[in-house]
Amino acid sequence: MNTMTRTAARLWCGGAAALKRLLNLLAALMLLLMMLLTTVDVLGRYLFNRPVVGASELIEIMLAAAIFLVLPTITWHREHVAVDLAEPYLPRLVRRLRDRLCHLFMTAGVAWMAMTVWKLAERAARYNSVTEYLAIPSAWAMYLIAASLWLTALTFLVLTLLGEPAEQTLAQHEPAQEAPAL
Template structure:
């Protein structure tokens, strides 16, 4: 499963990078068109925004699977290792439930705008492309959370992505000052 997860992360990183590069290219062409030829691309801002949003949303799997997402981690450093694992399991399980809930309702919204055949205001793209980014984001975060939960269930392994380097350094500095 780890090999599959790493492969998916590589694929999503590449896709996010390509989308972000496309957004930069469109922005560059729009700036040149606007200030050199006085003919901007009327759809550039909307498409650029969508591409950047999609590039960010595609990273949600990696962030959750590796434990790189934002988390308030005030108590954990002060708990014994067994309770740290239990806390992380509980938080990750809650994350699975929360991302599943949001992914479901994002699907409901995407299905609705698809059925209504709504279009974006300027570029007239199907709105399911725009709203689909939220569905993709939370579906990928759900998959990443499930992978992380399965990794954490194996008690022989160290906690995956448990401590960012900055937290390790801060804890060591605090302990050294005592």
């Protein structure tokens, strides 16, 4: 790996680590708020006969936010569901080429989805589309989803250009220094 590629990989990894912490924190906050809102709604519904108005709307929005906020992190760590039936039989060079081609196709596919969702968000904003009970602008959630998809497409592009994150860390550290996976 040349010096320019190593520098780019280090810069990407540093910025990506900070962004990953922020996205994971926001997703965790969404999960915590969903849990608290569900608890208050259930207690209010069954103990006081007073459910939280719009709780289901808020939970739907927070669920979408939590899922899409962690999508770039899931992509970077390659934690998608995968079936590796032929993996042991493929040479390492073929696996690398296959992975880079898959990442390239995923970059294009996720970028297309991001553009589509962004256009839908713009249309929802133009028509002042809001949720049914709380009148929350639906474009907000769509813009968040589109931004997360753009980050995911960028992550796939970086994986295409630089290779696997594991290759980057193994090139910089000894295996004994790596933290064990949970």
